[in-house]
Structure formats: structure tokens, C-alpha cells
Amino acid sequence: MTQMTFARAINSGLRRSLDNDPKVVLMGEDIGALGGVFRVTDGLQKDFGKHRVVDTPLAESGIVGTAVGLAYRGYRPVVEIQFDGFVYPAFDQIVSQVAKMHYRSRGTVKMPITIRIPFGGGIGSPEHHSESPEAYFAHTAGLRVVTPASPQDAHTMIQQAISCDDPVVFFEPKRRYHDKGEVDESLDPNSAPPMGRASVVTDGSDVTLVAYGPLVKTARDAATAAADEGVSVEVIDLRSLAPVDFATVEASVRKTGRLVITHEAGQSNGLGAEVAASITERCFYHLEAAPVRVTGFDVPYPYSKVEMHHLPNLDRILDGVDRALGRPNSLSGLEG
Amino acid sequence: MTQMTFARAINSGLRRSLDNDPKVVLMGEDIGALGGVFRVTDGLQKDFGKHRVVDTPLAESGIVGTAVGLAYRGYRPVVEIQFDGFVYPAFDQIVSQVAKMHYRSRGTVKMPITIRIPFGGGIGSPEHHSESPEAYFAHTAGLRVVTPASPQDAHTMIQQAISCDDPVVFFEPKRRYHDKGEVDESLDPNSAPPMGRASVVTDGSDVTLVAYGPLVKTARDAATAAADEGVSVEVIDLRSLAPVDFATVEASVRKTGRLVITHEAGQSNGLGAEVAASITERCFYHLEAAPVRVTGFDVPYPYSKVEMHHLPNLDRILDGVDRALGRPNSLSGLEG
Amino acid sequence: MVTDDAGQGGTAAGRDNKTGHQGGAGHSMVQLITPAGERVSHPEYDPWLKDVSDEQLCSLYEDLVVIRRIDKEATALQRQGELGLWPPLLGQEASQVGSVRALRDDDFIFPSYRENGVAYCRGVDLADILRVWRGAASGGWDPYTVNMAIPQIVIGAQTLHATGYAMGIQNDGADSAAIVYFGDGATSEGDVNEAMVFAASFQVPLVFFCQNNHWAISEPVRVQSHTQLVDRGTGFGIPSMRVDGNDVLAVMAATRVALDRARRGGGPTFIEAVTYRMGPHTTADDPTRYRDANELEDWAAKDPIGRVHALLDRKGLFTEEFETGVRTKADAVARELRAGCIGMPDPEPLDVFKHVYSTPNSWLDRQQDHYSRYLATFGDPEVATQEEGAR
């Protein structure tokens, strides 16, 4: 076990993948000498060379489109999109090519492409640098979408994503890049929990709180705060956003009867809607109250002076918990 | 009142907008001499000239991006995307520019852009020609998303979209282009029901069936068939997908206690999830059963020989109605 | 507002795209066989055709004829309701045959949707060529058995795939190459331009093969560019050639030049093959709405097959026996094509769910399970899919 930052844990996972499989190549803007704007690929070009850690021209569709071609040739490209807000120029290649090639080719052409995207807000950046576009990809058949919330998961899940024969959109909660945690670098990704599985990170009995990525930490803190008030919150880290491991969420809700979902992305048509709808379908008669969503608003990601109003924080999550429990809350008195 | 096809009704609406406002310009691939691959712009270039009905180079990002510039200059561009599956190259311009410019410019720059997209399947076309990408846009703050389901709505809603100061993604259910209906071409779009409002198209009392675009017809047929079996289905045509007029849906569900939602798009993170989640939030205690989704599957739109397995049809919708009512259905016996 | 009629002197000229032809005097067009069938010599390109014997010339002719026959038969099959759609390549046979026959088996091809002549020459199973157009699959063949990707409908997207594939060839240290086909319209898409950026930056072994057939559905090439398309390649620092795309030898020679450069580590090449789409865009298109019959006549005089016929005639190779042989071959291929089309087994209902992922997916597996149960409530799954319902 080693103490390391979230960013370092991904770096270490990438290094292992590069070491273990000569077909793994990294591509992106500024990932070489600079080591990426977040230093996640620090030192990798130096050690693996310019043909395996490739500084590409400044063109996102080009990066993903050439990755498709490399996959056609048997490579396992790992693509870095510099920031969430810059993935959209590559949207066509991701949605029409990466996601569909295996289907289109009747299973003959595999697309083991990992698309790394630092995502989410709370770092005081200008526009386009703090977005949460996960719902677009989770709605796209053919893709898998995952996001780790701890350094250990970051380390194993990046390796699992790279070795997965399906394309994986790998969201990295950028405001947690500097958070530290214990990482067992020798852990075999094959024996670690698979990236598709949700994880109960705090046990509880009164209400189920579902989070992912950057808000898992906030959700755990909320559970701790709630415990002080005598409310027992079970926190689930989804880890996989497509598909969501509904079996794990369902088991929890069958126990608690109440569900709160939180994410930074705008509420409407976000992941929270899918979780609420699916869980309602699966265990309607176990629900004591309507699932509650505590999310960002339906606005373009705001400038930094007001971003903390957009982002769910501990208090807003607790307010949502209160709503799910029928305790006094900010919307008390409004018909629900 | 005139009998005309859905496509003709849009053509007539476009013509009125071109007539009434010299700032309206149409742009797209093959919309000029050819009149568009569906003939929706038939004759318009001839009558309004090449500067108002513009055949553009073959580049979707270019089409939308130049529309942004025209809007900057005070124009009201109406952009045609040839098929649903070809909107993705323009995704960045739509999501990062069209949707955000008003916010980014603190309200100084308006983006009265209408993006017309023929969408949906059932016409036996090859891949990329039958997709239902509405959820991507409905999840994007700053956009409005609408889809008419009748020639009359097509005629008025296209004019409302064009005169709206916000950007509107206007989905046209292409497999209904040839369907005919009565259209009052003289109807003032300002006095017609606003495009943001949902419409109860069939009254009923046992279950609420929400549909939009191509499936409104199917939903009405299903209601007729259900009536034969003694089940009273209230059909709601959403018309607006962002925002959804939840007040209308809620009022219906408070009455029926049961909700079925149908769309062609893949189920996960589709519009059905948002409708189910929001209605559950708004009237949980009025719901007798979990909202039911009858949708396309989470697959790339399939080739034409099997597309009818993917698309919800009358029987699948009735099966969903049965599920909502707790009547015998295809999933009877499975725990729900 | 300026209307068309008012005109606007110079400033409005840009929108009058239909008048006039593309300018640009940069590159002259390489032609080795005139429309009349004369073989004109060319010091630069002739060396690349030294091995083309009479026999080979005859075999090129056969391919041209067979491909035209395939195109005709497929069009007929569409009219008869056996295909949902077909994109004719009528008029572009020389561009396709000349380029594909310059390749080695280990070179890899990235086509658009119109390279069905290329597919035939590459040895793709005839039924597989039609599979997509019959609506029985989204991709017709296994790319790895013929080293040719499945067709691409999203305009220009395949140019990036080809570039990435060529990066892979480079990494592997192989001396093979990739070739990518695209149209004149495609040159406007961002992807095609990004592909040239990447290909030039990494100097990958790739041939950009642009068939300028003068039309992108209803849009004449002048909407895309007022200068020759070949200039585009040059702008990215890519060596570029402009050849008569209706001249099978000129196309073959130019492709060989490009492939040789690629194999020697000289990076990408851009070829503009000047040809003409003599048919509709697809069987769903009606070109009389937007183009002049005269234009078609002009190009009929430059037909890619006629000129090889004339050349063979001049050489005394166009014997009755030869002609009969070619016709017999074409007939046989057409028969096989038709039989393969009509005999193609329909996909199963649950094929809808197949191959979306290569490993199990809980969301989709559940949907498949539910749909199977639904189908089971019907005796006959066909009944389950009528839009108007069985109940």
C-alpha cells in the first residue's frame, strides 16, 4: 500500500497497462513532455517513447477518429480529452463510430478504446472546463461509462477499462485529482471488483444515497453529518454509469425504502432520472417516498464566482435526505 | 382548412416565416434546387433566392457555426440537418455555442436559431438515417426541443420555433412526412397553442399514455384498441421535450394514477426516464403503479430487416398499458 | 437584404455557385488514355505501368465491365424491392478499378458507401456486397478477410480511421499502406481536413483517394470549392496529384506512385480522380431536379469503359472471343449476385441485441430477456412487429 494522489494513481495504472500490453498507446493534447495539463501522464512519454505516448494535433475528432483506426489495426488506444467541455468536437466519432463499430461489423471489429475525460466543477475554472457530460454517453448504446471515486479505484478501474474489449468512457473527477488515499499498486485488476459494479461505501438503514465521481466524498461527509442527527444513510458509489449496477441499488432501497441521487450535471435528463425511474420500476412497492434528486441546475456551467451555488454540497444533500424522509426541509409546505 | 401532408405543412410554415421576416434564412445541404431530400423546402429557393435559401458546403459544424454568426448579425437562421444521424458533427457548435451564447454574453447576443432534424425510424433506411437523438438535446441547458405530431402542429410550431428568441431543436417525425391532415394555413401562430404546451389528444381515465413525434399516432391507435378491451387510455402528445409541460402530464396522472411513456429512442437515459422521475416526484402518492416505459432498446438503430423489433408498436404499447394496470402482460410473474 | 435578382456585383458572386466551373490552374490532369482510346505517353507515369501487359489490360477491361454489370443488376434488384437502396457507381468504374488494383493484399482499404466496385475487385463475396443495402446488416463483410473496412455512411469519418490505421502500420514497422476513398463533397467535412493534418504531421503511409464525381447529391462541386480539390492536399503539405478518373491507367499509375511513396516512408499522398457520377446519387434520388441533361452527355463521351474498349480495339485485342468471354463472366456474376441477394437468410428477431457489446451488459441483457418474453406471447414473432398491432 502506498499513499498517493488520485492523479498519481491513474498515472500508475496507465504505466502498468503500457508495461503489460505493447498494443496500448496513449494519445492526446499535451500528454507528452508536459505530462498533460493535470500531469496525469507525467513521465510516460519519456519512458515509453513518442510512438506509444503521442502528442496529437489539436483536433478532438481527429484524436478519437485515429484511435478508431488504431483499434481497427489491433491497438488499444487510450485517448485523453483535455477537459470535459472539449469532448463535443469528437462527439460524432464517439457516438457514430466508436460506439457502433462492433455492432456495425457484426462483432468482427473490436473497439477497445478508453476515452479519459477529466470532468466536473468546483475548481474555479472558466467556462467549458467544469462540465459533466456523462448523460450523453450513458444514453449512447455501445459505450460503457465509468468513473472512479477513490485513488484505489482509479488505479484498478483504468486498467480494467483499458483491457475491456468494449469502448469505455472514463470520467475522472478532476477536483479530486489531488486527494490522497492508500493504493495497492500490485492489486490484480482481474481480482479487484469489476468496474461495472456499484459499491456500498457507507452502510446505513434509513435512506439510500446514490452518488458517483466527485460527489462520493461529499455524500460520505453528508452521511457522517446525518449520523450526528440520528439518520442512518447508506451511500452507494455507482462507479459504472452505463450500465448502472441496479441490483446493488435495488437491494439497498428495498432495505431503506428511500432514495436520494446526487450529481453535478443538470437535473433534467441526467443520470438521476434514470436511477429514479429504474428503481421505481424495480421496487415501487418498497418505496416510502418519491426518489429525490439533488443535482446541478439546467444551466450552462456557471462562472466560478457562483459555481458553488450550482454544485450540490453537503447541506443540499442533507436537505434532499430530509425530503426523502419527510422531515422538515426547504420545500416543506409545497405539495410534492 | 386544406388537406396536406406533414412535409407540405412545414414547407408552408417555412414559406410564411420567410415572407414575414426578411431576417429569416434557410441553410442546409441540398435544400435549394432539390428542395431537400424529403422535399420539405421544395420551391423555396426558387421563390426567395439563393441568399435566403442557401445550399451549404457539406459540413454540419459549418452549417450550425455559420448560423451562430448570422444570428450574431441579427438573422434568424433555420438550419436543416439532413438526417438525425448527421447532427453529431455539429454537436459542439450546438452544445457549446448555440445553447450557451445567450448565457455567456449575459443576454446581449440572442440565438434565434431553429435546427430542423428529420428523426426516427420505420422507413427502411440504412444506418444513421433513423435515429432519435432528442435526449442529448433535452439534457442541454439553453436549448428548447420540440416535435410536432400532426400537420397542423407542424405548420404552426415551425413558425413559433422560428420566431422564438431562444434556439429551438425542431424534430420532424420523418415517417409521418407523408401523412395527411387538415391544416389551417391562416392560423396565427401567436394565437395557436404555444409550442411549449403538451396536448391531451385522447381523453381517458384509466391510464395516461405519454408519446411524442412519430409515436403519437401509434399511441392514439393503441388507445382505440384498448377501448375495445374496455380500458380508457388518455393520450398526451408532449410536443415540447425541453421543457416538458409537466403540469399537463401531472394533471392527467393525478386523475388516472397510472403512467406509460413511449419513445423510439433507447430506454436508458431517454426522455421516458425524465418523465417517469418527474411525475413520480410530483405525484408519488397518486401513483397506483410504477410508471412504465415502452421504448427502443439500448442498441444502435438496427438495420431495416429487424427495425420493427426495435420500434415500439401498438401491441408493445398495449402490453405496457397492461403492465401499468396490473393486467396479465408479458412480464407477469417477474417481480416488478 | 440583397436578393438574387438584384445581384451585388462581386460580393454576391459567392452564392452563384452553379455558374462556371472550378478554377485553379495549379495542377494539370494526368491522362494516359484519351476518350478516343489513344494511349498517350507520359514520362513521369509510364514507368509505373511497365508491367501492364496486354493480358492485364484485358483483365482491367473485364473488371470495368463486370462492375458496371453489378451496378446495373443491383439497381434492378432495388427497383424490384429486393434492396432498400443502392448507390450506383456508374461512370466511376475506372477510378475504382485503377486504384484498387494498384494495392497489395496487405494494404488496407477504407471505403465510403459507393466503393462497391472496389469491394468486388477485392474479392468480397457478392452477397456480402448487397447485405447492407438489403437491410440485413449494417456491415456486409468481415474486414479482416479482405483487408477492407465496412462501408462508411457518415461523410468523411473513414478518413480519420484510415489515418489511425496507417499510424498503426507505421508503429508496426510494416511496409504496407492504407487507402481511403471519399467524394468531392466530403472534402468540406472537418474530419477529412483533420485527417490530412494528422496524416501530414505523422507522415503516415496513406493514400487519400478523392473521387471528384462533380456532385454531392444535388450540390455541384463548386459549392464545396472554387479551386481544384487537389490544391487542398497541397495546403496540408501533402504531395498531390490530379488524374483523369475515367482513365483506368492514369488512376493505376498515380495510385502506384502514392503507394510507393508510402512504403518508402514518404508519408501521405492526395489524389484527385476527376470523374463523373452518371447515375442518380442513390436509387432514391432524382437528378433531373437539379442537373442538366447536357452535362451527362458531355461525360458520356468520356466514358471510362468506352475508351479502354477503343484502346483494345486499336491493339487488335478486342476479339469476338474476348468480348463473349467478358459478357459471359458479367452474366455469371450478375446471376450469382441476384441469387446471393434473394437467397440471403433474414436475420433473427433477437439479432437486434447482438454484437452491441462484446461482453455481457446488464441493461441490454434485461431488455433482451423482456423482449423474448414479449415475443413468446405471440405464436409468430412476425405478428409482434406490425405497427398497427395484432390485438
Place this chain on the structure above:
Amino acid sequence: MVTDDAGQGGTAAGRDNKTGHQGGAGHSMVQLITPAGERVSHPEYDPWLKDVSDEQLCSLYEDLVVIRRIDKEATALQRQGELGLWPPLLGQEASQVGSVRALRDDDFIFPSYRENGVAYCRGVDLADILRVWRGAASGGWDPYTVNMAIPQIVIGAQTLHATGYAMGIQNDGADSAAIVYFGDGATSEGDVNEAMVFAASFQVPLVFFCQNNHWAISEPVRVQSHTQLVDRGTGFGIPSMRVDGNDVLAVMAATRVALDRARRGGGPTFIEAVTYRMGPHTTADDPTRYRDANELEDWAAKDPIGRVHALLDRKGLFTEEFETGVRTKADAVARELRAGCIGMPDPEPLDVFKHVYSTPNSWLDRQQDHYSRYLATFGDPEVATQEEGAR
């Protein structure tokens, strides 16, 4: 797999982007003031500077100095925590001043994020220049008061906006023009290439102004292109010029040539201004990780301000009085900038919901209502936004 060390002769050369400089001998670079401050005459460009008096030269100098001072002050404000980020334009002053001062008031500017010198010359309020970088808005000013769009962060996206705007100018029958700024890195984006396609197709009145500052964050320009960027414009059939971007007069003359062409209906022009980013990419960047200190020294010798200083000296215009005047002006601007920054009122919490739509939206209105209620449960809305919570 070929590793870097093993090399691969020619085929691997493409990935060694850092060695060597951009090739291409097509366009020579126009320079009218040498780094030593000599005014060299140029038959083609001199006529475009006939009206540039000594006074104007002095005023250009003043702008260069003031802009550098703004840049320095903003960098300091960032270091002091008053700005979240700042993208220095150090070294690019001549490119910005020379081009913007060629414009008329009714011409419209589409900048990237780095054109803060352009904004100053255009008369944008000093606090408004910083608003975005302070995180107090996404767009700093009302575009219509200065005919300059708000900054664009998505690389290259603004080139299409400029093209569309120029289509609008054309439709309006006006004789104004648009100009769009972008970097060397941006030339690789699909959007920039599509913008050139559209601009050339419609022959719109637009100047593509590319500041080749040799770096896109850590990537040298050779990653984007092995040939001169100016060739790119030519490839689209757009008349193109390559000028010394550190020479304020060369830039001004070239921009005037381009604007004149645009006003006369001659369509777009591409200008490559060869300059250098002497600072970091932004205040968050550390260029020592990827570039050589020597390179910086080379370019310091070509400084855009130094050479005008020297020219004024030669002309006897660089008096003490003049120098003091310029310094006083720069000091005043810097003070005003700082005061404007620090005195900028913070946005209100509910501004989060403002301006998303121009008409009411039921989804958002409900969210705003709910959030207001939530805020009301706290005495102080600031308390409501602590990540760790108040409870």
C-alpha cells in the same frame, strides 16, 4: 512495436515533431521594420501605409506599451488571487495592435481568449476585459457596443461564427468586414477548416488572422503542420499572406490589404502572423517543462516593442517627454485596470439562473424557485455554499 530508440528511418520521422522547423518555401515573410528598427521599403505593402504619420507611429508605440503593461498587471492580479487565470499575450502585441488598428468601427471582431490587446484597442472597458478571468461572468462585454464578440475558449469555434457574420454582411449589402483571430494550434481543428471552406465558397468579406506564436500550450507548431500555415489558406483557394507578426507595420499593411479585398467583394484572406508566445500559455502553465530557454532568447531579440522604439529613436521621435507620456499613460491604465478588477461587484447567487433563456422556462423557473427557498433556510447565502456544509 517500434520504440523511439530503435527508430525507423523515414517512416518514424513523423512522430519526431520537435526536431527541425516548419518547411515550405512558398511564402516569404513580409517585414517592414527590422528587429534593429530599420524601416525597409516594400513596393507592394508601402502604399498601404502612406497615411501613417509620425504621430500615428508614436500612438502605435503607445498601444504596444500599454498592452504589455495591461498584460503584466493582469498577471500580477492573478498571482495575487484577484483573477482565477490569465492568458498572457506577451510578445504578440504587434500582431494584435497592427491588425485591430487597421479596422473600421463597423467591422466586427471574433477573438479567441488571448486577444485582450485587441479588446483594449477596441475600447473595451478595462474591468470588462478582466471580468471573465475573475470568474465574474462568462463573457465580459456587450459585443454590440464595441463590435467585438466575447472571448472564445473552444479552439477555433469562432472562425465559423465570423464566417456566418460575414455572410450576413454580404446579405446586408454592407461594405464592412469581419476579422477572426485564432492560433497556430487552432488550424488543426475541423471548424477552422470548415470556416475556410464556407468563406471561400461564399466569398465572404472576412480576414482569417492566424497568430502563429509557435506553441499550442506545450506543442510546437510542427505537431500541427510541417509546412507553413499560410499554405493552408492557399489550399482552400483563399489569397494568403505571411507577415512578421512582431512588426506592427507589416501586420497593419497586410490587414489593410485583406480588408480592402473584402470590402471590394474579393472574398476572404488568410494572414499568418509569425510571432511568439513569450510567456506561459496561461498563468497555470509552466513552459520550462517543455521548451528551451534559448528559444525564448532568440525571440526576445525580435521583440515587437523594441524595434518600434529603435525606429522612433532613429527618427528622433523617442524624446524623454514622449517616453514619460507613454509611461504615465501605461501607469494610469494599469491603475484603472486594478481598481476595476478589485472593485468589480460580485454576482448574486441567483445570477446562476439568469440569461439561460430569453423567455421563461418552466424547468428552470421551478429550479430557481426551489433554490431560492433553499437559500432562504440560511440566514447568509454564503453559508449555503460551503462544500463541507454548515450543519
